[in-house]
Amino acid sequence: MLTFEPYGNPTYFALLGVALLPLMIGLLYGKRSRLYETLISIFFLVLTFGGAKWTQGVALIIYILYEVGLTWGYAVYRRNHNSGPFFYLMVILAIAPLTIVKVTPAVENGQASLIGFLGISYLTFRAVQTIMETRDGAIKNYNVMTFLQFMLFFPTISSGPIDRYRRFEADYRSVPDRDKYLGMLQKGIRYLFVGFMYKFILAYYFGTILMPKLQLMAMHSRGGFLDISWPLVGYMYCYSADLFFDFAGYSLFAVGTSYIMGIATPMNFKQPWRSPNIKDFWNRWHITLSFWFRDFIYMRLVFWFMKHKVFKKPTTTANVTYVINMLVMGFWHGVTWYYITYGLFHGVALMVNDMWLRYKKKHRQSVPHNHFTQIFAIFLTGNLVCFSFLIFSGILDKIWF
Amino acid sequence: MDIKETVLNILNDLTGSDVSGAMDENLFDSGIMDSMASVQLLLSLQSELGVNVPVSEFERSEWDTPNKIIAKVESLA
Numbered sequence: 001m002l003t004f005e006p007y008g009n010p011t012y013f014a015l016l017g018v019a020l021l022p023l024m025i026g027l028l029y030g031k032r033s034r035l036y037e038t039l040i041s042i043f044f045l046v047l048t049f050g051g052a053k054w055t056q057g058v059a060l061i062i063y064i065l066y067e068v069g070l071t072w073g074y075a076v077y078r079r080n081h082n083s084g085p086f087f088y089l090m091v092i093l094a095i096a097p098l099t100i101v102k103v104t105p106a107v108e109n110g111q112a113s114l115i116g117f118l119g120i121s122y123l124t125f126r127a128v129q130t131i132m133e134t135r136d137g138a139i140k141n142y143n144v145m146t147f148l149q150f151m152l153f154f155p156t157i158s159s160g161p162i163d164r165y166r167r168f169e170a171d172y173r174s175v176p177d178r179d180k181y182l183g184m185l186q187k188g189i190r191y192l193f194v195g196f197m198y199k200f201i202l203a204y205y206f207g208t209i210l211m212p213k214l215q216l217m218a219m220h221s222r223g224g225f226l227d228i229s230w231p232l233v234g235y236m237y238c239y240s241a242d243l244f245f246d247f248a249g250y251s252l253f254a255v256g257t258s259y260i261m262g263i264a265t266p267m268n269f270k271q272p273w274r275s276p277n278i279k280d281f282w283n284r285w286h287i288t289l290s291f292w293f294r295d296f297i298y299m300r301l302v303f304w305f306m307k308h309k310v311f312k313k314p315t316t317t318a319n320v321t322y323v324i325n326m327l328v329m330g331f332w333h334g335v336t337w338y339y340i341t342y343g344l345f346h347g348v349a350l351m352v353n354d355m356w357l358r359y360k361k362k363h364r365q366s367v368p369h370n371h372f373t374q375i376f377a378i379f380l381t382g383n384l385v386c387f388s389f390l391i392f393s394g395i396l397d398k399i400w401f
Numbered sequence: 402m403d404i405k406e407t408v409l410n411i412l413n414d415l416t417g418s419d420v421s422g423a424m425d426e427n428l429f430d431s432g433i434m435d436s437m438a439s440v441q442l443l444l445s446l447q448s449e450l451g452v453n454v455p456v457s458e459f460e461r462s463e464w465d466t467p468n469k470i471i472a473k474v475e476s477l478a
Contacts, residue, residue, distance in 0.1 A: 133457045
């Protein structure tokens with residue numbers, strides 16, 4: 001049987017075009033057929049998780065039933081009760097499968113966990129968010145079918161963008177009028193074509209053609225201070241370019257396909273290389289992930305710390321939470337020294353960034369601000385980010401150990 | 402003291418700058434507010450006005466200018 005990586009090859013796109021055509025015509029005439037949407041969702045899910053990858057498909061089905069049980073159960077419970085410990089227990093249970101999948105390779109010599117499947121992280125983010133917003137009373141009308149559609153929305157299932165239950169529900173329950181939908185269609189198709197350029201031309205060049213050569217050269221140029229060499233510097237920029245074009249390309253496919261289906265899935269990248277500082281970078285890079293961390297880890301932890309007066313100074317609260325937040329993000333990427341160092345690096349970078357912003361505010365007169373400083377800030381941020389991606393890439397693990 | 406004045410006082414204390422001159426300025430774009438300041442704002446609204454806003458309801462685009470914040474608080478008070 002055929003199996004595909006989502007957006008992996010021309011056949012996938014051809015099937016996508018054929019499957020979406022009736023849906024497009026329906027939306028143009030103001031109709032949304034839930035049955036048809038569900039059928040093509042199942043079709044593409046089977047293409048992704050069926051065939052030789054059937055064990056992943058089974059893992060997905062069990063996982064989904066488990067998370068539906070938790071979110072549904074909690075929504076029913078929350079109508080009349082609101083116990084703190086029970087809420088924490090639900091969150092821990094919702095994260096448990098992902099934690100097992102992430103820790104297993106570290107303790108089992110790289111062996112992948114049996115309960116894992118492509119996209120488990122992204123589904124976990126959606127489930128945990130649903131539980132948290134249910135507790136806050138923001139989600140009042142939890143609906144199992146909507147939740148299933150939200151979790152199994154095939155364009156974004158494998159790697160996001162991470163949508164929010166309420167935002168998705170609002171789009172899913174309505175049909176855009178013709179003018180609005182034509183605008184979405186136009187955008188969606190443009191996104192797909194920009195995605196082709198990113199993923200199949202630029203990421204292919206940087207990642208498949210250039211990167212292996214640079215890696216080989218960097219391995220041969222070891223011996224200097226910390227084994228650093230010019231090819232390694234080249235690798236750093238090449239890896240960063242590949243990471244960006246590959247993931248931004250994928251995200252454009254996912255968002256573009258969503259738009260064609262009349263769902264305005266949020267964008268994942270917003271010109272990240274223009275960021276003048278690290279803080280701004282995280283508002284532009286893998287946005288749905290960083291905002292998820294901001295809203296469901298950073299802000300909630302800060303809220304808790306401040307309410308219980310754990311730290312005297314707000315700046316201490318912010319700094320500690322930055323580091324915790326980014327360390328969690330590092331661990332989420334995987335339990336290896338380089339992912340965790342990457343998280344720590346960004347946590348500390350955010351701390352230093354805030355210190356600098358405070359200093360600048362206090363000494364507004366003496367700190368120059370002009371085109372030159374702006375360009376310098378963008379240059380510095382870009383290079384710091386590329387350096388963090390060098391850590392993230394894991395090549396140092398190969399060169400050093 | 403009315404809501405508008407209280408909110409402006411909270412914002413001035415929080416950000417260290419007088420925002421009353423630019424009521425439609427985007428506080429996040431200009432770097433005056435960030436997530437930390439947002440949480441402090443929510444806590445101050447709770448203690449000074451008794452307005453409870455869970456973090457889930459803090460949709461940044463609805464809270465990004467002094468005018469929007471005042472309107473939001475007035476609707477919740």
